[in-house]
Amino acid sequence: MNPTQLFDPASSTYTYVLSDASTREALIIDPVDEQLERDLATLERMGLSLKWAVETHAHADHITSAARLAELTGARTAAPAGCNVGTAARQLRDGDELRFGGETLRVLHTPGHTAGSVCFLWTPKDQPEPAHVFTGDTLLIQGCGRTDFQSGDAGQLYDSITQRLFTLPATTIVWPAHDYHERLQSTIGAEKATNPRLAGKTREQFIALMNDLHLPRPRRIDEAVPANQRSGLRQDAGAAVPAEGEVRPATGYAGDIDPGTAYAWMQGGRAVLVDVRTDAEREWVGFVPGALAAAWKQWPGMAMNAEFDAQVRAAAAEGQSLAMLCRSGVRSIAAARRATELGLTAYNIVGGFEGDLNEQAQRGQLGGWRKAGLPWKQN
Ligand code: FE2
Numbered sequence: 001m002n003p004t005q006l007f008d009p010a011s012s013t014y015t016y017v018l019s020d021a022s023t024r025e026a027l028i029i030d031p032v033d034e035q036l037e038r039d040l041a042t043l044e045r046m047g048l049s050l051k052w053a054v055e056t057h058a059h060a061d062h063i064t065s066a067a068r069l070a071e072l073t074g075a076r077t078a079a080p081a082g083c084n085v086g087t088a089a090r091q092l093r094d095g096d097e098l099r100f101g102g103e104t105l106r107v108l109h110t111p112g113h114t115a116g117s118v119c120f121l122w123t124p125k126d127q128p129e130p131a132h133v134f135t136g137d138t139l140l141i142q143g144c145g146r147t148d149f150q151s152g153d154a155g156q157l158y159d160s161i162t163q164r165l166f167t168l169p170a171t172t173i174v175w176p177a178h179d180y181h182e183r184l185q186s187t188i189g190a191e192k193a194t195n196p197r198l199a200g201k202t203r204e205q206f207i208a209l210m211n212d213l214h215l216p217r218p219r220r221i222d223e224a225v226p227a228n229q230r231s232g233l234r235q236d237a238g239a240a241v242p243a244e245g246e247v248r249p250a251t252g253y254a255g256d257i258d259p260g261t262a263y264a265w266m267q268g269g270r271a272v273l274v275d276v277r278t279d280a281e282r283e284w285v286g287f288v289p290g291a292l293a294a295a296w297k298q299w300p301g302m303a304m305n306a307e308f309d310a311q312v313r314a315a316a317a318e319g320q321s322l323a324m325l326c327r328s329g330v331r332s333i334a335a336a337r338r339a340t341e342l343g344l345t346a347y348n349i350v351g352g353f354e355g356d357l358n359e360q361a362q363r364g365q366l367g368g369w370r371k372a373g374l375p376w377k378q379n
Contacts, residue, residue, distance in 0.1 A: 001124045003132060003175060005184060006042065008032040011062035011220075012178045015039065016134055018122060019048050020101025027052040027100045028075075029120060029134050030177055033063040033232055040072060049301060050075040051100045054092070056136025056177055057117040058083040058228040060150060060221040067231035067357070071330045074302035077231050080109070082116025087231040087357050092118060110164055112157025113137040113145030119165065121172075130171040133188070139165050140176045141186045144197050147210050149217070150225065154210035158203045166192045233328075233356050241350045241367055253336035254321065254347050259369040262323040262349045266290065271321040274312060276335040277353065278302075281327060285354065286378040288325065288369065296331045296338075312339045312346075321345040325369065328352040 004017040011032065017039075019026040026048035031039055043050055050073040053066040057080060066077045067087060079085035080092050090098070094109035108119045113136070120134040137145030139161050147154040170189030193199060197209060218224075227233065242248040245264075247255040257265075265271035273291040275282060278299040287293075294311035297304055305311075312335075316322055322339055324332035329352040339346035353376070355368030370376055 001127055003029075003122070003134075004042065004046070005175065006035065006038065008035050008062065010034060012180050013059075013062050014175065014177055014179065016175055017042060017046070017048070018100065018103065018105065019046065020103045021126065023101030024048050025051045025101035025103075027054060027098060027103075027105060028069065029054055030056055030059070030136070031065045031069055033065045033068070036065040036068055036072075039065065039069065043073065049073070052076055052078055052090075052098050052105075053231075054078040054098065054105075054120070055080065055083070055085065055088075055228070056119065056134065056138075057114045058085060058150070058225055059137075059177075060218040060224050061178075062220065063224050063227045064232040067233045068330050070231070071327065072297070072302070072334070074297075074299065079231070080107075080116040080118045082109070082111070083114065084116070084229050085231060086229065087233065094118075108133075108164055110136075110138045110157075110160035112147060112153055112155075112160045113150075115151035115153070115156075117145075117160075121168070129169075130173050130187070131169065132173045132175060133165065133168060134175045134177075135165065136177045139174060139191060139195075141174065141179055141181075141183045141191070142195055144195070145177075146213065146215055148213065148215065149221070154207040155203060157210070158198075158206045161198060166198075230357060247347070248350075250333075250336075250348065253333070253340045254345050256350045257323065257347050259325075259349055259351060259367075259372045259374055262325070262347070263369075263374045265321070265323060269320070271323040271347065272315045274315055274322050274324050274335070275353075276308075276324055276326050276331050281353075283379055285327075286370070286376045288353075288374070288376050291325065294335075296326065296335045308335070308338065309342060312344060313342060316344045321347065323347045323349055325349045326352045327354050328356055328363065328368065 006015040016029040076089040078090035079088035096107040098105045123131045172188040174186040244260045275291040276296040280299045326332040336346040351367030354363040356366040
């Protein structure tokens with residue numbers, strides 16, 4: 001079974017979806033923020049339930065959607081232990097294994113592009129040969145990742161490629177994190193024989209070649225690396241909250257509002273507060289008295305709530321607007337877009353009930369309804 005390969009043209013990034021044919025459990029490698037809707041649609045079309053969202057390293061050229069995928073699908077996040085992604089649920093070390101259904105993805109620590117970079121080896125149960133290796137920016141087709149920033153080291157990269165990757169069977173299929181020339185895949189044998197950076201090159205020659213590349217600084221590095229070290233939740237998320245009373249325009253729904261505005265509108269009868277979190281979250285984390293419960297997805301499994309459309313239509317029956325509340329403001333955007341498609345006026349409450357994750361991966365400190373001191377209760 002082959003992985004599903006998806007491409008982000010803006011960053012030339014490949015994202016991979018791997019699945020177990022019988023259980024339909026899946027894993028995604030290097031998902032891109034801007035492609036979240038595409039990836040969710042792909043999972044839905046293929047009938048997959050996402051278990052893991054994993055990174056090969058902390059990328060400098062795009063922002064991951066891992067945290068948002070986790071929020072929307074119930075998947076868990078995993079990232080290399082050496083990449084300082086404090087928010088990732090699993091910190092991956094050499095030899096670790098991630099399971100999805102009966103399938104296993106094995107971690108190969110391959111420092112060089114960055115100190116923490118890893119590759120992933122997949123040997124599908126039903127077709128063990130050829131195996132598949134997801135090489136991130138360690139090994140590219142007829143190239144390799146750069147080593148001139150983010151703790152890169154050309155000597156280490158040479159050792160990782162020649163001692164770890166080139167010792168895999170020659171038939172192993174190479175799936176890189178990027179390609180800039182529309183090539184899709186390669187093999188270990190082909191790269192070993194013809195990769196111009198490595199074939200016939202000594203370690204010293206490789207280091208000299210890498211040190212002589214003089215590449216431009218990645219355009220998005222200052223924004224992307226800090227965001228990726230929080231699984232894609234941006235550093236400025238807290239700062240982006242609209243002022244009280246302000247409606248910030250948005251695409252696909254009526255706009256973003258802060259929790260205080262939503263509370264004022266709810267009190268004044270201007271909007272119905274719709275809590276789109278799961279029953280379990282409201283029960284365990286807390287709820288807003290007077291809010292309507294209309295889950296977007298339900299735990300366990302985060303299956304879509306088939307009653308959602310009917311519930312929000314009923315809530316807006318008297319022509320009221322809707323203000324959507326979720327945990328941190330991700331599902332609420334999806335819910336507001338859906339309500340808008342139904343012809344309703346729907347706003348997203350930025351920060352949700354609990355706010356964004358902070359540096360220690362804890363919620364409740366960065367924005368959100370509870371942080372704002374608005375009324376809530378716990379059962
Ligand atoms: Fe990279």
